Amino acid sequence: MTVGLFIPCYVDQFYPKVAIATLELLEKQGLQVVYPLNQTCCGQPMANSGFEHLTQGCNNLFIQNFKEVDYIVSPSGSCVLHIKDHLHAEVGKEEAAATHIRKKIYELTEFLTDVVKVENIIARFPHKVGMHQSCHGQRGLKLSQMTELVADPFSKPEKLLRMVEGLELIDLNRKDECCGFGGTFCVTEEAVSAKMGKDRVKDHLEHGAEYITGADMSCLMHLEGILRRQNSKVQVKHIAEILNSYA
Amino acid sequence: MHKTIAEHPTLADKFNQDEERVNWHDETLWWVRAKRDKAAHTLPEWEDLRNLASQIKHNVLSNLSEYLIQFEENALKNGIQVHWAADAQEHNAIVKSILQKHGVTQIVKSKSMLTEECHLNDYLQEEGVEVIDTDLGERIVQLAQEPPSHIVLPCIHKKKEEIGELFHLHLGTPAGNADPQFLTEAARLHLREKFLTRKIALTGVNFAVAETGEFVVCTNEGNADMGAHLADVHIACMGIEKLIPLRQHLGVFLRLLTRSATGQPITTYSSHFKKPRPDQEMHIVLVDNGRSRQLGRKDFRNSLKCIRCGACMNTCPVYRRSGGHSYHNAIAGPIGSILAPNLDMKDYADLPFASTLCGSCSNVCPVKIDIHDQLYKWRQVLVKEGHAPAAKKAAMQGMAFTFSHPAFYRMAGKTGKWFMKTTPFMVNNNFNPWYKQRDMPEPPKESFHDWYKKNRKENGHG
Numbered sequence: 001m002t003v004g005l006f007i008p009c010y011v012d013q014f015y016p017k018v019a020i021a022t023l024e025l026l027e028k029q030g031l032q033v034v035y036p037l038n039q040t041c042c043g044q045p046m047a048n049s050g051f052e053h054l055t056q057g058c059n060n061l062f063i064q065n066f067k068e069v070d071y072i073v074s075p076s077g078s079c080v081l082h083i084k085d086h087l088h089a090e091v092g093k094e095e096a097a098a099t100h101i102r103k104k105i106y107e108l109t110e111f112l113t114d115v116v117k118v119e120n121i122i123a124r125f126p127h128k129v130g131m132h133q134s135c136h137g138q139r140g141l142k143l144s145q146m147t148e149l150v151a152d153p154f155s156k157p158e159k160l161l162r163m164v165e166g167l168e169l170i171d172l173n174r175k176d177e178c179c180g181f182g183g184t185f186c187v188t189e190e191a192v193s194a195k196m197g198k199d200r201v202k203d204h205l206e207h208g209a210e211y212i213t214g215a216d217m218s219c220l221m222h223l224e225g226i227l228r229r230q231n232s233k234v235q236v237k238h239i240a241e242i243l244n245s246y247a
Numbered sequence: 248m249h250k251t252i253a254e255h256p257t258l259a260d261k262f263n264q265d266e267e268r269v270n271w272h273d274e275t276l277w278w279v280r281a282k283r284d285k286a287a288h289t290l291p292e293w294e295d296l297r298n299l300a301s302q303i304k305h306n307v308l309s310n311l312s313e314y315l316i317q318f319e320e321n322a323l324k325n326g327i328q329v330h331w332a333a334d335a336q337e338h339n340a341i342v343k344s345i346l347q348k349h350g351v352t353q354i355v356k357s358k359s360m361l362t363e364e365c366h367l368n369d370y371l372q373e374e375g376v377e378v379i380d381t382d383l384g385e386r387i388v389q390l391a392q393e394p395p396s397h398i399v400l401p402c403i404h405k406k407k408e409e410i411g412e413l414f415h416l417h418l419g420t421p422a423g424n425a426d427p428q429f430l431t432e433a434a435r436l437h438l439r440e441k442f443l444t445r446k447i448a449l450t451g452v453n454f455a456v457a458e459t460g461e462f463v464v465c466t467n468e469g470n471a472d473m474g475a476h477l478a479d480v481h482i483a484c485m486g487i488e489k490l491i492p493l494r495q496h497l498g499v500f501l502r503l504l505t506r507s508a509t510g511q512p513i514t515t516y517s518s519h520f521k522k523p524r525p526d527q528e529m530h531i532v533l534v535d536n537g538r539s540r541q542l543g544r545k546d547f548r549n550s551l552k553c554i555r556c557g558a559c560m561n562t563c564p565v566y567r568r569s570g571g572h573s574y575h576n577a578i579a580g581p582i583g584s585i586l587a588p589n590l591d592m593k594d595y596a597d598l599p600f601a602s603t604l605c606g607s608c609s610n611v612c613p614v615k616i617d618i619h620d621q622l623y624k625w626r627q628v629l630v631k632e633g634h635a636p637a638a639k640k641a642a643m644q645g646m647a648f649t650f651s652h653p654a655f656y657r658m659a660g661k662t663g664k665w666f667m668k669t670t671p672f673m674v675n676n677n678f679n680p681w682y683k684q685r686d687m688p689e690p691p692k693e694s695f696h697d698w699y700k701k702n703r704k705e706n707g708h709g
Contacts, residue, residue: 012695040650057652058647150287174277189259194683195269
């Protein structure tokens, strides 16, 4: 089985550590991982801004990069959801490859839980950690149960975090409130976005978090920006970094 | 007619100037959302009920013309006078003609978002008719000369002290008294006089039953009943999507409506109106006002399933932190944002973007409207119709080019990081909306792409 590693543009540029942790974590599972070097962006920033018609270039590139791997894995629920819902080939060209990609793309924690079926992880992270459930991963990919629904609880990321030695998961008042990042929303609706982020941070701080983690670095980037502005010692860490650490 | 071209981000920014108030607004509405969760969890069959309600409404929308005709036939048999209005203007004119026929210039009106949508109050006021809103929240915003900010909780944006001040000015209550019990009592006395003296009462409609030609009005205050029972003429105004086929379907919708809206098991008053009393006149106005147009839009027709519970507003993290008025439309929040562009794409082009697409709205919706997917789809439509700002369009074209050319993307990434490191003032300034309340990410020394090329040479391809 060959796994294609999809590293979103902003992770590539700003958070290479998250990408390295994802790669190492997958390699530790004995998987053959390849990183197609010509990847850029999934096209979501344009699509969510109403410019889905400008994403064909991104789609074509994505298909060329990933059409030959068995699975595609990415440390970002939001980008994965975009590909799953919106990746299309140009009319009459390679739709079979696009369909294969849409079906075989996984967010990292769901891949580890559902495909690799990881039962234990050798990791140690002796800290109080708050889990921010990113909306696209949670409500889009159903990585965990949503508080709005009358249904049994589950959480793929939390299941993995509970395998980490010494890690204490804290409770939150609002288990799955949006952080307000929202792609271009974070700049076009700056006031609401920042307020949502501040409130999200506050919920974690009030419950004694030393770290905020999540399965989507974009939300964490937003929360990190707020924490730093507040000169807080609390740090964000992508779930891949925690699962790949032995402190 | 209204024509405010105020954009959501500007109005939301203004709302956020008072952070304490935003906190209070957010917590008040979250409290309602939590009540809704609790009420929903008391019914193990909750998700089945949502499915059923959604399917019943699907049937209604697929056969709307037949159900409307059936409803009209049965209503006429019951002795109700039926009127059809293609748009808001016709609706308002029909209401005025009934008032004129009776020589009436003063009416009482219970809560009706349809009349808000049609701007009936403004219209009648210009025609010299005094309208008294009898729902307490609506009466408060009416005294404040503001529109409702929420479809179920119209004055949720007002604090009790502000209401005390309004009542002091308009109803003569003592200055500084903000005791809710006292203020409610004062409003009750004030409204009682109106109920007793007005000859015409107007109400909204929550559900109209095609099978029987009757309609149901749900209130917690009983004000619709008080108005309708005391008046000689009862005018009920409804959007054509309010129909349900059978009376037995009410069991599904009444169980969902108030649990979703306020967390109550059922509204305090769920009143059935089937025929006028002897010597009473009963009118029903069936209003289209763009609904059949929305029905024809494949991607957006599900928005007509809405039963106006407001759950999507209470759960919406953006609504809670921007306030109902920032949506500058009769119906605010996520549902308003998918209904409004149907009324006017240009005026409401901002609203589908006033969302993070978090999806919570679709999950709470008792009739399972795919609200957040429709927000996404409206964005595509609005951009294609030319309603995107020029700067945004240029930025998107630039991004599309960069992301389609890997070598250019890598170079841009390097250049960008170099600028951030060497000249942080280029990005850390107030022209950058990110930087206003957030620090920029620390640029790393190399991208993952560069790291990978150095460390995993043997695997690289492409």
